[in-house]
Amino acid sequence: MDATQNQKPAVLLIGGLDPQGCAGMSADIMTVLNHGCHPLSLITGLTEQSAEGLTEFGLVSPAKVKAQFENCQADFDIKAIKIGLIPHLEIAKCIKDILNKFNGPVIFDPVLGSTSGGMTVPEDVKNYIYKEILPLVTVVTPNLPELYALTKPDISVEMGAQLLRQEGVDVCLVKGGHSDNALAIDFVSSTLADFYLYNEKTAVQVRGTGCVMASSLASHLASGQDIRDAMVLAKAYVARGIRLSHKVGPYQLIHHSQQDIALVDFPKLCYQPELIGQTLEFPTCPELGIYPVVESADWVKKLVDEGIKTIQLRVKEADQDLIQQHLQSAMSTVANKPVHFFVNDHWEMAIEAGAYGVHLGQEDLHDANIKQISEAGLRLGVSTHSYWELARALAVNPSYIALGPIYETTSKQMPFSPQGIERLQQWVDLLNGHYPIVAIGGINVERAEQLRKTGVGSVAMITAITKANDYQHVTQQLLAMWQ
Numbered sequence: 057m058d059a060t061q062n063q064k065p066a067v068l069l070i071g072g073l074d075p076q077g078c079a080g081m082s083a084d085i086m087t088v089l090n091h092g093c094h095p096l097s098l099i100t101g102l103t104e105q106s107a108e109g110l111t112e113f114g115l116v117s118p119a120k121v122k123a124q125f126e127n128c129q130a131d132f133d134i135k136a137i138k139i140g141l142i143p144h145l146e147i148a149k150c151i152k153d154i155l156n157k158f159n160g161p162v163i164f165d166p167v168l169g170s171t172s173g174g175m176t177v178p179e180d181v182k183n184y185i186y187k188e189i190l191p192l193v194t195v196v197t198p199n200l201p202e203l204y205a206l207t208k209p210d211i212s213v214e215m216g217a218q219l220l221r222q223e224g225v226d227v228c229l230v231k232g233g234h235s236d237n238a239l240a241i242d243f244v245s246s247t248l249a250d251f252y253l254y255n256e257k258t259a260v261q262v263r264g265t266g267c268v269m270a271s272s273l274a275s276h277l278a279s280g281q282d283i284r285d286a287m288v289l290a291k292a293y294v295a296r297g298i299r300l301s302h303k304v305g306p307y308q309l310i311h312h313s314q315q316d317i318a319l320v321d322f323p324k325l326c327y328q329p330e331l332i333g334q335t336l337e338f339p340t341c342p343e344l345g346i347y348p349v350v351e352s353a354d355w356v357k358k359l360v361d362e363g364i365k366t367i368q369l370r371v372k373e374a375d376q377d378l379i380q381q382h383l384q385s386a387m388s389t390v391a392n393k394p395v396h397f398f399v400n401d402h403w404e405m406a407i408e409a410g411a412y413g414v415h416l417g418q419e420d421l422h423d424a425n426i427k428q429i430s431e432a433g434l435r436l437g438v439s440t441h442s443y444w445e446l447a448r449a450l451a452v453n454p455s456y457i458a459l460g461p462i463y464e465t466t467s468k469q470m471p472f473s474p475q476g477i478e479r480l481q482q483w484v485d486l487l488n489g490h491y492p493i494v495a496i497g498g499i500n501v502e503r504a505e506q507l508r509k510t511g512v513g514s515v516a517m518i519t520a521i522t523k524a525n526d527y528q529h530v531t532q533q534l535l536a537m538w539q
């Protein structure tokens with residue numbers, strides 16, 4: 057077997073040593089270890105600090121940092137680099153050389169001083185960071201004071217992030233924890249999209265949260281997570297750490313743990329600032345059981361006749377009249393029957409027809425008027441395929457959350473690889489008691505039986521029923537299994 061297989065991903069940490077073990081390199085190492093990664097550490101400064109603030113950056117030799125990096129690179133396959141304190145110009149130049157020899161993701165938490173006050177990074181270093189380091193960085197994670205110091209005082213987060221990105225950074229994540237808002241709102245600007253991540257703020261002042269956030273992000277990227285997922289998971293890790301934080305000496309410190317993240321720690325994601333913190337209400341729905349997704353009113357009739365209690369009409373046709381005909385006909389099938397009838401995509405028609413609910417994907421959420429669906433009293437189901445899509449779904453507060461594709465599907469082309477049963481188990485554990493979950497994608501009778509063991513309340517399928525040799529037999533098998 058290749059000796060590099062099954063090795064922990066190595067994360068190179070470049071930053072200052074806080075001898076009190078609360079922030080900087082010590083916090084970074086604890087975080088990286090907790091994410092199942094291996095920390096490599098290059099110390100940029102032997103700081104002197106206390107609860108009163110930072111009094112000394114502490115010189116280290118750039119030549120030694122360079123030599124240490126070369127040893128690390130020779131012996132480890134570095135998967136991500138996280139940079140914190142850059143105290144001196146010579147160290148900044150050395151870091152630039154290191155970054156030029158590295159191809160993977162670079163996370164830069166631009167520590168310019170200590171939150172408790174005292175010394176700050178000299179102007180020449182700040183200028184060098186701006187012009188020479190930022191262009192080599194994948195994600196920069198300033199807090200508000202750092203954003204102001206690097207750009208302009210009191211600049212908006214959107215404009216500030218824009219300025220940093222103009223220097224060549226791929227993603228700018230501005231941490232809003234220092235604002236006096238009741239929510240901890242981070243702004244993310246990236247080539248993929250701009251969005252806000254938010255969760256409830258706790259009253260406690262916890263040390264080292266910025267270091268932990270950036271190290272968590274680096275660890276998730278080193279482990280191969282999508283960059284948006286990595287940001288969501290890192291924010292959840294910090295939120296959980298703050299919620300469980302504890303007193304050490306004069307400080308309140310993050311709790312590091314490998315336990316699963318709880319829903320209360322999971323951030324919400326939205327694209328418009330005016331929607332931050334606005335929670336809509338949708339009627340609840342029960343566990344939905346066997347949930348066929350079908351393309352015609354004819355199939356709705358055939359399956360309701362078989363005893364199906366949840367069904368979705370998913371007509372992928374451009375002809376609006378035809379969709380309307382299918383919908384009207386399906387509505388008369390389900391009228392006065394205990395059937396949970398969902399309409400895919402066409403939310404306005406669903407409201408007009410008085411359907412039980414609507415199912416929307418992430419792109420559909422952009423176009424739909426979610427408030428109108430809520431006001432009309434329809435249930436809402438939302439698709440998710442990743443952690444960041446889950447964060448988006450949580451902001452909408454739907455009636456159920458779907459996860460897919462659990463297995464390879466032939467019914468639809470998607471940029472997502474199969475989630476697998478373990479990922480479904482994570483969704484069930486995270487959302488249990490809060491949102492009903494629907495699993496979809498490549499599910500047949502045998503697989504449905506396996507998935508039931510995760511505790512998922514519903515399985516949705518297209519081909520297993522509509523392409524079956526004997527759809528009635530398959531439907532009866534599924535219904536019998538899910539009782």
Ligand SMILES: Cc1ncc(COP(=O)(O)OP(=O)(O)O)c(N)n1
Binds near residue numbers: 416418437439458516
């Ligand atoms: C139950 C259920 N889950 C997921 C989907 C997929 O919805 P969406 O992502 O909007 O894709 P389309 O179905 O519109 O192609 C679904 N329809 N139902």
Ligand SMILES: Cc1nc(C(=O)O)sc1CCOP(=O)(O)O
Binds near residue numbers: 464467499518
């Ligand atoms: C429509 C759809 N949405 C999916 C998602 O993952 O969001 S998977 C899928 C197709 C499901 O069809 P089948 O049961 O034939 O695999």
Ligand SMILES: [Mg+2]
Binds near residue numbers: 400401415416417420
């Ligand atoms: Mg859709």
